[in-house]
Amino acid sequence: MLRSDFELLLNKILSPSRFKDYAPNGLQVEGKKEINRVVTGVTASQALIDAAVDYNADAVFVHHGYFWKNEDPRIVGMKYRRIAALIKNDINLYGYHLPLDAHPTLGNNAGLADALGLMNRVGLQAGVPIEEAIGVVGELAEPVTSEQFKKMVESAVGREVLFECVNEQKIQRVALCTGGAQGYIEQAAMMGADVFITGEVSEQTIHIAREMEIHFIAAGHHATERFGARSMADYLANEFGLDAVFIDVDSPA
Template sequence: MYRDELENHLNQLLDIPRFQDYCPNGLQVEGRCEIHTVVSGVTASLDLLQAALEAKADAVLVHHGYFWRGEDMRITGIKKRRIALLMNHQINLFAYHLPLDAHSQFGNNAQLGKKLGFVENGRFGGQDIMMQGELKVSMSLAALGDQISQTLLRRPMIIGDPDKTIQRIAWCTGSAQNYFDAAILQNVDAYLTGEISEQNVHAARESGVAFIAAGHHATERYGVQALGNHIAQEFGIQHQFIDIENPV
């Protein structure tokens, strides 16, 4: 398929004009016009790009691309090496940040909820990105931690009483620890996100709402995979997700 066709499809599907984001969404680096093979990954790191090159990808699809607000705008050092690899090999880079977190079907939050058995019954927070809902089967905080470990293949950091029963939960993938206060106001038993900050520990202890830090990378693997599988089915192109291990 043609690159322009793919870009239009993804931009419309993810409704990118709806979001105020910290980076441009859509085609970030232009490569060849025709796309047969797409590699997806969480972050457009050099390791992912090299793996995509080996896989003969025409396009790379990621959640974390380039050109973040406030960063050094020069194309030097790490950024030069990444962009040079893409341009030297005519590989397109597509990046979708907040629109991919939020999408009701292919989004990181929707996909993570599905994986962990959370049933969404509402949204909250800025731009309606965060989800809240209930566990299909309520369980203790300790049991939920075990289930998350087994599903995400990474042990979460948990602040809270292990014996507390968890029924209502709010969640947001990635680094959404700053939304913990908003989650506490939703009257949930636990809040799950990727990363944790020092002050979250105190807020968890004092509110009684458990905090689960399940990994920024680990919680954001699933949206881009679902989106890649969708375009493979829809357009008959090859798609492969490549997981570049990241402990954070």
């Protein structure tokens, strides 16, 4: 597949024009014209690039790419080494941030919601279509205790989680937004959720959870955002016959 056709394909799948994002979505570093082997991952770290080189990849697809707003624009140090490795090995880098969070079937939020078996899903932002919403609210088939739910989340993300249990109420209505979305906890409470799941936690988040009486789980930024990159690798392989593989460069954060 030609590089230009690959970007058109990704844009058709992920619809980046719908989002006002913090970094450019699409092709970020240009490589070879023909793309057959693709590595997907969460973040375009040096370790992921090195793994892509070892895999003889033509392209790398990530959720966290480069050129974030307000960052130092100079290509020096760590940024130089990463970009130099891509250019030296003629590897294309594609980054999709909010579009990969929000995709209703392939996205990070959808993946976590699927893993938890959430039904009757709506967007976390009232009135926003679910395909454009940053976050999901859904329901479990039946209420579960807080301890049961904690184990469900840990099974879904593959690690222990921080769980602030604020009362004895059972959990059925679940709000989630992967990554660094702890600021949405008040919105989750206003949507009537029993619990809010995200990746990170801030000091004030715990106080909000206690005072608004909504259980809170911080399950890891990286751990909650594996879903989209993994789903994209499977989709590109199964639907378009590309040699696509997800490589997980783990992070405890």
